[in-house]
Amino acid sequence: MDDVGAADGYLLLADISGYTAFLTGTELEHSHAIVTELTRLIRSTLVPPMRFVKLEGDAVFCFAGADAFPDGEQLVELVESCYFDFSSRLLDMTRSTTCRCDACQEIGGLDLKFVAHYGTFLVDRDEEDGRIDLAGPDVILAHRLLKNTIIEAGGPEAYAFFSDACLARSSAEFSLPQHSESYDSFGEVTGVIQDLAAVADRRRESQRVRVTREDADLDVSYTVEAPPSVVWQYWVQPDKRARWSLSANETSVVFSPNDEGRRTTGASSHCAHAVGGDALREYLDWRPYEYFTCRLTPLPHELVLYTAWIETCTFTSVGENRTEWRWTVRCIDRSPDVLTSFETLAAGVRESAGQPDFGDAMRAAIAEDAASFGLDEPTD
Numbered sequence: 001m002d003d004v005g006a007a008d009g010y011l012l013l014a015d016i017s018g019y020t021a022f023l024t025g026t027e028l029e030h031s032h033a034i035v036t037e038l039t040r041l042i043r044s045t046l047v048p049p050m051r052f053v054k055l056e057g058d059a060v061f062c063f064a065g066a067d068a069f070p071d072g073e074q075l076v077e078l079v080e081s082c083y084f085d086f087s088s089r090l091l092d093m094t095r096s097t098t099c100r101c102d103a104c105q106e107i108g109g110l111d112l113k114f115v116a117h118y119g120t121f122l123v124d125r126d127e128e129d130g131r132i133d134l135a136g137p138d139v140i141l142a143h144r145l146l147k148n149t150i151i152e153a154g155g156p157e158a159y160a161f162f163s164d165a166c167l168a169r170s171s172a173e174f175s176l177p178q179h180s181e182s183y184d185s186f187g188e189v190t191g192v193i194q195d196l197a198a199v200a201d202r203r204r205e206s207q208r209v210r211v212t213r214e215d216a217d218l219d220v221s222y223t224v225e226a227p228p229s230v231v232w233q234y235w236v237q238p239d240k241r242a243r244w245s246l247s248a249n250e251t252s253v254v255f256s257p258n259d260e261g262r263r264t265t266g267a268s269s270h271c272a273h274a275v276g277g278d279a280l281r282e283y284l285d286w287r288p289y290e291y292f293t294c295r296l297t298p299l300p301h302e303l304v305l306y307t308a309w310i311e312t313c314t315f316t317s318v319g320e321n322r323t324e325w326r327w328t329v330r331c332i333d334r335s336p337d338v339l340t341s342f343e344t345l346a347a348g349v350r351e352s353a354g355q356p357d358f359g360d361a362m363r364a365a366i367a368e369d370a371a372s373f374g375l376d377e378p379t380d
Contacts, residue, residue, distance in 0.1 A: 004123050004124055007066075007120070007121060007122075008065070008119070008120050009063055009064050009065040009066050009068070010068070010069060010116060010117070010118050010166065011061075011118070011134070011138060011139060011142040012050060012063065012064075012079070012142075013056075013060070013145075013146055014042050014060045014062075014082065014112060014113075015058055015059040015112070015113050015114070015115075016035065016039070016042075016111070016112055017058075017110070017113055017157065018109045018111060019058030019110070021109070022034075022106060034104075035110075038086065038089065038110070039055060041085060041089055042112070043055075043062075045081065045085050045229070046060065046082055047062055048226070048321070048373035048374050048375055049064060049068050049078065049230050049233070050062040050063065050374075051064060051373070051374035052132075052374075054131070054133070059146070064372075065372055066169070068372045068373055069169070070237060071170060071171050072118070072166060072168075073170045074233055074236075075166070075170075076160075076162065078229060078288075079114050079116065079196070080199050080200075082114075083112055083114070083158065083199070084199070084200045086112045087158070087196075090107060090110060094108050111157050111197075112158055112196070113157075113158060113159050114160040115145040115163075116161070116163065116166045117142040117163040118138075118165040118168070119141070119165060120136060121134045121136040122134065122135045137185075137186075141186050144181075144186065145161060148161065149181065150179060153179075155177070155195075156193070156195040156196070156197060156198070157197070158197040159193050159194060160196055161179065161192075162191050162194070163189060164189075164191050164192075166191070167191065167192065171257075172257060172262050172263065173257075174194075175260060176192035176194050177192060177193045178193075179191060179192065179193045206285070209284040209285040209293045209310070210285060210312050211293065211310055211329065211330045213326075213328055215330055217330050217342060218328070219326070219328050219329075220326070220350060221324055221325060222325055222358050223322060223323065223324050223325070224359065224363055224366060225322055225363065225366070225367075226321055226323060226366045226373070226375060227289075227317060227322075228315035228316070229288070230323075230366060230375070231289075231315055231323045231325060231366070232288055232289045234362060234365060236255075238252075240365065241253055244364070244365040245361070253269055253271050254269065254270045255267060256268045258283075265283055265284065265285060266283065267283045268280060268281060268282045268283065269281045279297065280297045281294040281296050281297075282294060282295045284310070285312075289315050291313060291314040291315065292312070292313055293310065293312045295308070295309075295310055295332075307333055307338050307341065308331070309330060309331045309332055309342075310330050310332060311328065311329045312326075312327075312328045313327055314326040325359070325362075329346075
């Protein structure tokens with residue numbers, strides 16, 4: 001998207017709840033340091049793929065153009081991951097602190113909530129310091145949505161409120177509680193509420209399925225100049241994946257959601273190939289933006305060049321806006337004939353992985369979209 005001017009896109013506010021009471025009721029030096037660490041964590045998790053606007057007291061305000069999330073489900077996934085990281089950091093702080101001051105003892109009273117809206121806004125850049133700011137009715141509405149009745153009406157303490165305008169751009173069908181608010185000049189605004197604490201608990205309790213390097217029959221990797229949250233999209237978002245994977249004879253990818261209508265654990269994808277037949281991937285473990293694990297099954301074809309396997313794609317941050325992508329594969333059938341046949345395929349992949357241009361198609365696709373994620377902007 002352009003640096004300045006009118007744009008359509010997503011507006012997101014991440015607001016630390018309990019912030020005022022925490023700062024005013026505890027030792028300022030420690031409480032300020034704790035909140036600063038948490039807000040930095042929120043910002044680093046959201047930006048990129050979001051673009052940072054400003055810190056508004058206890059809230060991080062950011063936005064993304066429509067092209068940053070072709071499917072709004074990726075925004076929902078980003079919010080879920082941000083809350084998971086935030087709540088995990090709170091748990092770590094609570095468990096590890098030995099300080100007996102009021103601030104360190106009251107860390108557990110903090111929480112996080114989000115509001116997300118989609119609309120039209122003006123992007124303005126300050127000529128002196130280069131900072132971005134947004135203006136327009138939808139920006140005002142996004143901020144108004146923070147003043148809501150969700151908790152008073154019995155809703156969760158840690159929540160994400162997604163307006164209908166935001167979810168209209170998602171292919172997923174979310175079975176979440178409906179909620180509406182009414183504001184002067186805007187009338188009724190409707191959307192859904194997601195209990196983020198419940199999502200985080202399910203993620204912690206769910207079974208881990210992961211092929212390690214020690215157990216793998218094939219292990220290759222490359223680095224990309226983008227954070228894991230961006231690289232992840234180019235694997236799971238069909239339009240973005242198609243832009244770089246065609247070089248591997250992959251002609252199309254069609255995702256089928258799980259029973260909850262989501263592209264996560266329990267979902268599947270059908271990959272069509274020009275050579276070697278089609279394949280079905282069933283997603284066994286889905287942990288944005290750390291890794292996902294699939295069971296790959298070759299579909300009937302006159303020429304099948306590979307066997308069924310379990311594969312894990314791992315996305316590891318190896319520096320600011322830099323990711324190591326790693327693919328680890330383990331054959332399901334461990335018979336000697338199958339392993340010998342697979343090794344022929346694996347040897348070819350390893351040879352490709354040893355070339356300087358391995359991963360260039362992915363790098364080129366992300367570089368082309370760098371402005372969409374703010375990757376071409378200086379960080380401060």
